[in-house]
Amino acid sequence: MSSSPSSWPLVLLVALWCMVARESHGASNNVKVGSISKVEDAENFHIYYGQTFKVIKNAIDGKSYLLIQNTSRMAVRTKYCTSRIKSYVIPLLNYSVDTQSSQGGVPVSFFELLGLLGSLKGITSDAVASPCLLKLCEAGEVVKLDKGAEEVSQFAAHFISDTDQIQTCNFANFFPLSEGTPLQRAEWIKFLGAFTNLETKANQVYDAVKASYTCLSQMAANKTKSFKPIVAWMEYDINGGVWCFTKEPHKLKFVEDAGGENIDTSINKVTYNVSDPDDLEALHAILCTVDAVIDETLSSDPQNYTQKTFLENINLEDNSCFAFNQSIWRYDKRVRNGTTLDWYDGAISQPNLVLADIVEALFPTGNYTTSFFRNIAKGEGVIDISPDMCDRDASLPLVPIIPACG
Ligand SMILES: *[C@@H]1O[C@H](CO)[C@@H](O)[C@H](O)[C@H]1NC(C)=O
Ligand SMILES: *[C@@H]1O[C@H](CO)[C@@H](O)[C@H](O)[C@H]1NC(C)=O
Numbered sequence: 001m002s003s004s005p006s007s008w009p010l011v012l013l014v015a016l017w018c019m020v021a022r023e024s025h026g027a028s029n030n031v032k033v034g035s036i037s038k039v040e041d042a043e044n045f046h047i048y049y050g051q052t053f054k055v056i057k058n059a060i061d062g063k064s065y066l067l068i069q070n071t072s073r074m075a076v077r078t079k080y081c082t083s084r085i086k087s088y089v090i091p092l093l094n095y096s097v098d099t100q101s102s103q104g105g106v107p108v109s110f111f112e113l114l115g116l117l118g119s120l121k122g123i124t125s126d127a128v129a130s131p132c133l134l135k136l137c138e139a140g141e142v143v144k145l146d147k148g149a150e151e152v153s154q155f156a157a158h159f160i161s162d163t164d165q166i167q168t169c170n171f172a173n174f175f176p177l178s179e180g181t182p183l184q185r186a187e188w189i190k191f192l193g194a195f196t197n198l199e200t201k202a203n204q205v206y207d208a209v210k211a212s213y214t215c216l217s218q219m220a221a222n223k224t225k226s227f228k229p230i231v232a233w234m235e236y237d238i239n240g241g242v243w244c245f246t247k248e249p250h251k252l253k254f255v256e257d258a259g260g261e262n263i264d265t266s267i268n269k270v271t272y273n274v275s276d277p278d279d280l281e282a283l284h285a286i287l288c289t290v291d292a293v294i295d296e297t298l299s300s301d302p303q304n305y306t307q308k309t310f311l312e313n314i315n316l317e318d319n320s321c322f323a324f325n326q327s328i329w330r331y332d333k334r335v336r337n338g339t340t341l342d343w344y345d346g347a348i349s350q351p352n353l354v355l356a357d358i359v360e361a362l363f364p365t366g367n368y369t370t371s372f373f374r375n376i377a378k379g380e381g382v383i384d385i386s387p388d389m390c391d392r393d394a395s396l397p398l399v400p401i402i403p404a405c406g
């Protein structure tokens with residue numbers, strides 16, 4: 001997917017501009033676009049501003065989203081749904097969200113940070129990690145819809161992140177996970193801001209999250225002594241009986257930005273079969289170099305996934321001779337009904353909290369309460385997310401949390 005602005009089909013943009021200028025000529029009620037968002041870090045979308053409309057170029061589906069202000073004459077007269085252009089009337093009066101996918105679907109926390117839960121009308125799965133959304137579901141204000149069904153066509157937009165489905169005209173591909181770094185993912189708040197004329201708010205949230213992330217990263221760099229702590233992201237496939245070290249770029253980036261070092265990139269063996277003595281020996285040898293483990297192993301019962309489970313999975317009776325013996329982490333601290341992790345939602349829109357967690361993991365102060373990570377080497381358990389944990393008016397914006405820094 002090409003993403004540089006120069007790849008923008010200029011002809012198309014000029015054509016849109018002329019058309020829009022003609023359509024809106026004589027419209028009495030033009031919106032003055034007072035605030036704009038400039039995409040600084042994310043690579044997979046760009047926003048362009050006109051007088052009564054905006055265009056989002058979305059590299060995920062290769063389409064241009066023409067966002068037409070509801071006050072312009074064009075709003076009632078124009079509707080695009082072609083292989084290159086889709087149109088939406090903004091600000092959205094209502095919308096629905098695809099919350100169903102193996103990794104939690106569209107992260108709802110982005111909408112919460114903008115204060116948009118009030119116009120959310122439907123979700124495709126109630127397996128969500130947001131207490132306030134759960135509360136709205138309980139109250140019947142948000143309903144569960146069938147995925148991909150005609151039901152979602154009644155809304156001004158239907159946001160999806162699983163692009164592998166049949167899409168109708170109101171579908172919008174909102175896909176922060178397509179980006180390679182934590183901050184690039186968080187910047188997708190500006191994409192939603194454009195649909196709702198909430199650019200100012202989106203910019204504020206992103207600036208605050210980025211400043212917090214940057215400060216924490218500098219603070220961590222200051223803490224690093226001559227040797228950086230070495231971290232392994234690793235996952236056990238229970239069915240295959242094999243371990244592998246995770247190499248997803250955003251995870252490695254978190255470790256670097258937290259003042260740590262990822263296990264040697266020269267380790268390029270893909271899997272370690274615990275039933276194979278040679279593999280097991282090699283795995284234990286690598287673990288001898290590691291100061292902190294992040295165990296990503298899937299569990300249908302996180303509360304019951306303890307240090308004992310981890311040791312059984314790596315085939316060890318005890319780990320007292322390993323440097324990581326006090327530092328074995330999992331990102332399933334906040335979980336709904338044992339299955340839905342906030343890691344796939346809140347952690348994507350507020351990566352500064354993830355970074356703060358990892359800094360605490362690598363340089364423990366004992367003063368900081370982690371958000372998403374728990375240390376199973378210290379017997380830390382999970383927090384069960386429930387609707388009654390919603391402690392604000394759900395229609396008001398969620399205030400981003402900014403951990404102490406410096
Ligand atoms: C446009 O949207 C705004 C905000 O939702 C609303 O107050 C206004 O009535 C809408 N105008 C039209 C013409 O639909
Ligand atoms: C959603 O908003 C659209 C206007 O964009 C309106 O036509 C439709 O009736 C609304 N649907 C619901 C279910 O509120």
Ligand SMILES: *[C@@H]1O[C@H](CO)[C@@H](O)[C@H](O)[C@H]1NC(C)=O
Pocket residue numbers: 215216218219222405406
């Ligand atoms: C990092 O250290 C530098 C130089 O000692 C200092 O100026 C800066 O404030 C520190 N930053 C943080 C975030 O602690």
Ligand SMILES: *[C@@H]1O[C@H](CO)[C@@H](O)[C@H](O)[C@H]1NC(C)=O
Pocket residue numbers: 240241242273274275276
């Ligand atoms: C792991 O090793 C055992 C014993 O050698 C073998 O039976 C099993 O098929 C291996 N598993 C995988 C996923 O290769």
Ligand SMILES: *[C@@H]1O[C@H](CO)[C@@H](O)[C@H](O)[C@H]1NC(C)=O
Pocket residue numbers: 301304308309
């Ligand atoms: C907890 O996990 C252990 C294996 O580590 C298993 O034997 C036990 O049945 C589990 N307990 C529950 C309540 O699921």
Ligand SMILES: *[C@@H]1O[C@H](CO)[C@@H](O)[C@H](O)[C@H]1NC(C)=O
Pocket residue numbers: 319320321322323324325326
């Ligand atoms: C943890 O490992 C260190 C050596 O790396 C050892 O000195 C210490 O006793 C171990 N602690 C526990 C609780 O096993």
Ligand SMILES: *[C@@H]1O[C@H](CO)[C@@H](O)[C@H](O)[C@H]1NC(C)=O
Pocket residue numbers: 337339
């Ligand atoms: C929790 O999950 C179980 C199955 O995993 C399901 O039967 C139950 O309905 C769920 N409860 C809630 C409140 O979602």
Ligand SMILES: *[C@@H]1O[C@H](CO)[C@@H](O)[C@H](O)[C@H]1NC(C)=O
Pocket residue numbers: 364365366367
């Ligand atoms: C914990 O916090 C207190 C007060 O904020 C501070 O004085 C103390 O130095 C902190 N401890 C560590 C280990 O950072």
